Amino acid sequence: MPDPIISIQGVSKYFGDFMAVEDITIDIEPGEIFALLGPSGCGKSTLLRMIAGFEDPSEGRVLIGGEDMTGVPANKRPVNMVFQSYAVFPHMTVSQNVAYGLKMDGLPKAEIKEKVAEALEQVHLSQFAARLPDQLSGGQRQRVALARALAKRPRVLLLDEPLSALDAKLRDAMRLELVKLQESVGVSFVMVTHDQSEALAMADRVAVLKDGKLMQLADPMTLYQKPANRFVADFIGRVNFFDVTQSTKGSAEIIAGPLGALTLPAPVTGTGEHVLALRPEYIRLSPAKEGGLTGTLGDVGFQGDSSIVEVTLEGGKQVQALAGPEDTTMLLSLGTGAAVALSIDLSQARLLPA
């Protein structure tokens, strides 16, 4: 494995009594897109700002390219940032904005010109070089911010909520474009986001944070399929939770809960209170027949290619199921209030500590 480009070692940050970041250790590999994901106030932005040099860790240290960054101010670090508000300088033209960082490095004029042209080319803004930022759209301003940061050839590009200020359609397009841009320039991207779908779609690896603590660090597939705890399962995608009591009987695991007695194929350790996490796509609905698990059909949330269906189990527990196009037609013809049978793919269920 190559040496990490950024190494966050036991970093904590307090603001007075408030613990913003708590003992986090993360290595970021060269050339990857790494996402810091979590709800607002989870410490992800503080962590990013500690990499950039706008905050100092209260404990621990940050290494960039193997060098300890403790005491190195933001303007001397080999990383550059794209800010949430883009922070494009309004009194400078697009090319002056992009040139600013190079000018600060004291590069000769000819070289600056060359690099600015190249950076603008990369983000498809060449024909806007002479414009002022207020003559640009939000998406174009973001490209200026990107070009400005990339022109400095940083070891790592930091992105703070890069897509949050764009409208939905542009956001989807920009996701793909950012990934393509990263592939072409080859530097690592570290992005902060509160949008799990953004993190799943773009990142090679994701760190999920909550209350300043690292909840799980994994690739998107693992996060979705094998969440380490209830928070991650809930935060990433849709999920149903069932409170279950587990007892060990021989080698099979028997669980009592609203689903009745079940045998889980996955190995489980210990006994006691647990939650069973089950994604909606592993619950299949069909017209009610004798026996088995049944429930009452609720709302069918039609989404075009699929539907999110609410079902109330006997005993009042509500669950969500994902129905394909054919099942949707069938369920809509049954109508709200109809009795439906649930078949559950238990091999895809995860048993997590309560």
Add this chain to the structure above:
Amino acid sequence: MAKRKKPAPFDYARKWPLRLTFLLTTLFLYAPIVVLVIFSFNNSRRGGNVIWRGFTTDYYVKAWNNAGLVEAFVNSLAIAVISTVFAVFLGAITAVTLWRFRFPFKPAYEGLVALPIVIPEICLGVAIAVLFSTLGLYVPPGAPWPFNLTNIIIAHITFSFPFAAMVIRTRLNTFNREMEEAAKDLGASEYRVFRDILLPHMKPGLIAGALLAFTLSLDDFVITFFTSGPDTVTFPVKVYSMVRFSVTPEINAASTVLILITLVVTAIAMRFQTFEDPR
């Protein structure tokens, strides 16, 4: 049923009460100035603001040849320019300090800076005069121009810099702090951030503050009256002493020129101010 229409921007002019108010307020605001300007061209010997006796520009020539009046006029402009430079400089430093830093008793300090704005001018005038005489801080008579105006200039800076500070402070509140971080992130030092990012953002505030300080200084009578000596007369003080005998079209003429200068300065400042805000 009549179709309801959204009022067009100039619809108010069709409603007579609004039209009347508009007319009256405009009249109220500009009648004195219009009369002043018209009668500066009145061809009458004395008490020239009563009966129109034909058009003449004689009084402009006369005002130009009135050495005392011209001297007062030049004094006023010099005091205004010099005190504006200092007021904006001090105001900017004060505004940035208040905006940027946290320190003990900051709210008290903020209040203290703004206090001269609400203190009655007459009190401030007396206070400054008393201070100067207590400390013996008088420029000796016969000092070379414009150093003979030092006392008035100091007094003018005192009352105009809080205004400049307030205006600049307000402008700073609209600054996006990420802009500063972005510049630093790109390698700028603290000084470069100030020069390249903060100062351009402050520019409209600096211009507005300067304009305010300039006009405040130009037409100040009360405080100037307490700090001026026999050889340091400003335009308002001079006009006051001339009016005590009679209002001649000469004063009208000089005032018209002053209005013109103010308008030109304002227009220039407005042109500089066409700097777009960041969104």
